Amino acid sequence: MITSSSLPMRGIASISRFTSARCLLFRPPPPLQWKPYPPSSSRSLLPRNTPLKPSRSLQTEAAPVVVSEEDSFGKKQVISLTPQLYDYVLSNVREPRILRELREETATMSGSQMQVSPDQAQLLAMLVQILGATRCIEVGVFTGYSSLAVALVLPESGYLVACERDAKCLEIAKNYYERAGVSHKVDVKQALAADTLKSLLDKGEDCSYDFAFLDAEKRKYDEYFEYLFRLVRIGGIIVVDNVLWHGKVANPHETNAKTDSIRKFNQKIFMDKRISTSIVPIGDGMTICRKIAET
Numbered sequence: 001m002i003t004s005s006s007l008p009m010r011g012i013a014s015i016s017r018f019t020s021a022r023c024l025l026f027r028p029p030p031p032l033q034w035k036p037y038p039p040s041s042s043r044s045l046l047p048r049n050t051p052l053k054p055s056r057s058l059q060t061e062a063a064p065v066v067v068s069e070e071d072s073f074g075k076k077q078v079i080s081l082t083p084q085l086y087d088y089v090l091s092n093v094r095e096p097r098i099l100r101e102l103r104e105e106t107a108t109m110s111g112s113q114m115q116v117s118p119d120q121a122q123l124l125a126m127l128v129q130i131l132g133a134t135r136c137i138e139v140g141v142f143t144g145y146s147s148l149a150v151a152l153v154l155p156e157s158g159y160l161v162a163c164e165r166d167a168k169c170l171e172i173a174k175n176y177y178e179r180a181g182v183s184h185k186v187d188v189k190q191a192l193a194a195d196t197l198k199s200l201l202d203k204g205e206d207c208s209y210d211f212a213f214l215d216a217e218k219r220k221y222d223e224y225f226e227y228l229f230r231l232v233r234i235g236g237i238i239v240v241d242n243v244l245w246h247g248k249v250a251n252p253h254e255t256n257a258k259t260d261s262i263r264k265f266n267q268k269i270f271m272d273k274r275i276s277t278s279i280v281p282i283g284d285g286m287t288i289c290r291k292i293a294e295t
């Protein structure tokens, strides 16, 4: 069992380093808000189409964990985040200063919760680096946090198509691309994303992209995914955000249209033999898909 006294020293040291650096350079961040997830009885460790006994929640000294009631999982404990633990995760994120400034500016705007979290952005950037990606697409730019994280790690010859319909958001994003010195890598397309993706396909850009990030209208995920699937090469990656939808996807009492469409999308991805896939419970849940076959 993990207790606070068994935390590695490196972690404790990096929390205080992070905190003092933050105090010197920036105003302290607002306290994290913790929204409880649906009851543990609605959680499952396997996709919904597999019958499972319910999981249960255990309170440990350090953080609550979930244990499946299914015998085949043994006593495997899956950790749940607490505000304290999430603070610890954030204190270990290497967030470039320009991204931090963009995050802080966006935090003052309405809709700031739409921005990916620093730990998510770090994962996106790492995937791009692991892939050695040079051609990327993002659907849903908002003020540019995730696209800037990607552009920062692209090589000088790298290219990111940034799809966003909102001109005001794009003004902020473009300002930060400029300040970060990555504008030459970002091709901003201010239009409905479906139109932009169709036009890329019309230009014959099928199978020419390495990486795509999907983070716009939830009810159109399926349509966007199919465009992105055609645009990405075999071996390329498509990451989809908000697949856990504030935990609502696992709550049978949640039947609104957005939740239902994300559930359907998740189910489709689970069954899709053209890709390998993994749901990562980071931020609001991100699915990483790797294209392994055209059909």
Ligand SMILES: C[S@@+](CC[C@H](N)C(=O)[O-])C[C@H]1O[C@@H](n2cnc3c(N)ncnc32)[C@H](O)[C@@H]1O
Binding pocket: 114, 115, 116, 139, 140, 141, 142, 143, 144, 145, 146, 147, 163, 164, 165, 166, 169, 191, 192, 193, 194, 215, 216, 217
């Ligand atoms: C969740 S936010 C994206 C957040 C962004 N990835 C980030 O980390 O800051 C979704 C964005 O998608 C944009 N959007 C929604 N529907 C769109 C569409 N049909 N075409 C283009 N952009 C769209 C919205 O204007 C919004 O800025």
